[in-house]
Amino acid sequence: MNAVVVSADWVRARCSDDGDCLVWNLKRGRSGQPVYHFVVDGTSTTKNVRPLAWKAAGKRELKPGEVLTMGVCKNPACLNAAHMHPTTRAEVLRRVSQAPSTKRTRYAAVTKANRAKLAKLTIEDARYVRASDKTLAELAQELGVSIQLLSMVRRGERWPDPDASHFVGLGARA
Numbered sequence: 135m136n137a138v139v140v141s142a143d144w145v146r147a148r149c150s151d152d153g154d155c156l157v158w159n160l161k162r163g164r165s166g167q168p169v170y171h172f173v174v175d176g177t178s179t180t181k182n183v184r185p186l187a188w189k190a191a192g193k194r195e196l197k198p199g200e201v202l203t204m205g206v207c208k209n210p211a212c213l214n215a216a217h218m219h220p221t222t223r224a225e226v227l228r229r230v231s232q233a234p235s236t237k238r239t240r241y242a243a244v245t246k247a248n249r250a251k252l253a254k255l256t257i258e259d260a261r262y263v264r265a266s267d268k269t270l271a272e273l274a275q276e277l278g279v280s281i282q283l284l285s286m287v288r289r290g291e292r293w294p295d296p297d298a299s300h301f302v303g304l305g306a307r308a
């Protein structure tokens with residue numbers, strides 16, 4: 135349900151011409167889309183102006199799941215309905231997920247690598263790693279962290295033991 139209706143003149147009055155584009159002069163949303171703060175029945179609501187401008191231009195109703203992309207000019211702030219292209223949300227996501235080097239796929243790879251690297255170990259885990267006779271590979275599997283991380287733990291580069299630090303330099307052995 136969309137309680138907010140605007141006219142084509144209302145849109146035009148808040149835009150500047152830029153070639154064929156009708157560029158929104160007011161506030162933009164996170165994706166650069168034109169947004170406007172409406173008050174409907176005493177309740178304030180921030181709306182994306184793009185579908186409102188589409189409707190104001192007399193274009194067809196959007197189907198459920200359809201979003202408007204700027205297929206022609208790629209300017210997210212443009213409100214020329216002739217530059218808008220109805221696309222399904224699924225289609226937008228499919229395009230993003232199929233592109234080989236998008237931020238999304240890079241992000242997924244980085245996150246996967248970091249998850250192992252940054253997995254939480256406690257000082258007890260670190261002591262266990264140092265005391266254990268198991269191989270790093272066995273410990274990595276057991277604790278769900280990378281071998282590289284456990285190697286740093288064993289060398290004392292990560293999670294140095296605060297209780298053992300008093301003896302450093304005194305030649306004391308545990």
Ligand SMILES: [Zn+2]
Binds near residue numbers: 213
């Ligand atoms: Zn445009």
